[in-house]
Amino acid sequence: MLKRFRVPGRLALKLKEHGVSVVAVLRKAGLPRDLFEQTRVLVSTEELFALWNAVEVVSSDPLMGVKLGIETKTERFHPMAIAALSTQNLVTATEHLARYKKLTAPEEILNKLGKQEFSVAFRWLLAVDAEPHVLTDYCFSWMISLARHGTGTQLNPLRVEYVQQRQNLRVLERSFGCKAVCGAPRNAIIFRASDATTPFVTRNVELLELLAPQFEEQLRQYTEKEEDSFIELVRRAIQDRLTGERPSMDVISETLHMSSRTLQRRLQESGSSFQRVLDEARHQMARYYLSNSVLELNETAYLLGFEDPNSFGRAFRTWEGVPPSDWRETHRTADVN
Known part of the structure; x- marks a missing residue:
């Protein structure tokens, strides 16, 4: 199992776009000032959590995780995500991501399709502390971006579930466009099964055949x-x-x-x-x-x-x-x- 995460360099660009000082974030997290200048940004789970906790503190924005997870441009998606968008629907896209996630991080993507619902959860395999709120929101927001980009619609999830209590619950509900529940057994985002199986307009068999091997x-x-x-x-x-x-x-x-x-x-x-x-x-x-x-x-x-x-x-x-x-x-x- 890999022990470190690859942090995309575009995270620094997105922080700047939202007016968040990258230098202040790195200083607060106790990470090197030149972290995002490195060819490959690799951090441990502890360092990753420290980075996202610092983002929350420095930004002072309860919705920063949601904002950072929003992605509308295909060219900004990771190659693995582009391949996922080339699959049949959100279910197969998530399964694709789950299969290859182990190549980039000590993290698992858990998904389950039922008759009415499709759930997606993220598990940090080497985590000791609870995942930062802002990181959870980022993952949920990114999944919504993937679903919307793939279906070509502005679909909303059915609900988001949190283990910990969240003070800004109503604000999160408005941002995600769905119900938010606290005290759940795991942090998860739930889509309607019908939305999760809606064919992707981005499906590209030729591109997938090129990338998958x-x-x-x-x-x-x-x-x-x-x-x-x-x-x-x-x-x-x-x-x-x-x-x-x-x-x-x-x-x-x-x-x-x-x-x-x-x-x-x-x-x-x-x-x-x-x-x-x-x-x-x-x-x-x-x-x-x-x-x-x-x-x-x-x-x-x-x-x-x-x-x-x-x-x-x-x-x-x-x-x-x-x-x-x-x-x-x-x-x-x-x-x-």
Whole structure:
């Protein structure tokens, strides 16, 4: 999972358009003055929340989040959003965004289509504190902009739901054009199902076919990287505990602060298994011991958690095709030459 957010440079431009001092916002948030001058603006979840809290304080405008989320020009949308606008409707556009969101931030977009309603919520995966009010409003306003741009209408959501109480509730209702509810289980924006399934006038099959493969390739690389990093994490945990006994799945799952079932599921999703990673961990350590130490074969077998040298020998022949003694001699000879 990515640990940082990419903040679009256009946020600074929009702040200026609404008369908000970018310098004052960055100073209030405790962020570098040249943040938006960087080629890629990357911030942690804590820094992102600090940035949006600062926007609220510096602007002194209870509707600043709503205003910043309004977008009417196609060229100002992110390429991923442009691809979403090229899909069939708001449901498929949101699903598109949810699928590729993991490529840009530690955030999830949750959506659900029912008979009467279509809900969209945003979950900040690494958040400790509650999300800033202004950020919630920004996300809701941006979703409305996407829906209106795609349908070519001035549709309004059915309602917006907030976890926390909001003092400017009536003002928000007028701005969003719908009912606002507090004390909800999550912050979410709700559209009519009929609006969410209205065909997009921006649908562009040719453009989507051009952009989608690029996103899919990035997603494939990201997924492979995530899978490899998790397998490597498990492998290191096993190797750290290969000290005279074979660590069990329960021991490793406890070390990684997850249940055995979760560990097993994640390994399966990565195309592996606990036994396979255990074998790989032992194989790596066996090569290391035989190449870089003067340990006897029975000592190596013990450290790798094998019951006896014969069991180790059989396993090593499976890995390398030769007995461990022959492998060691060959590599010692190669080192000398």
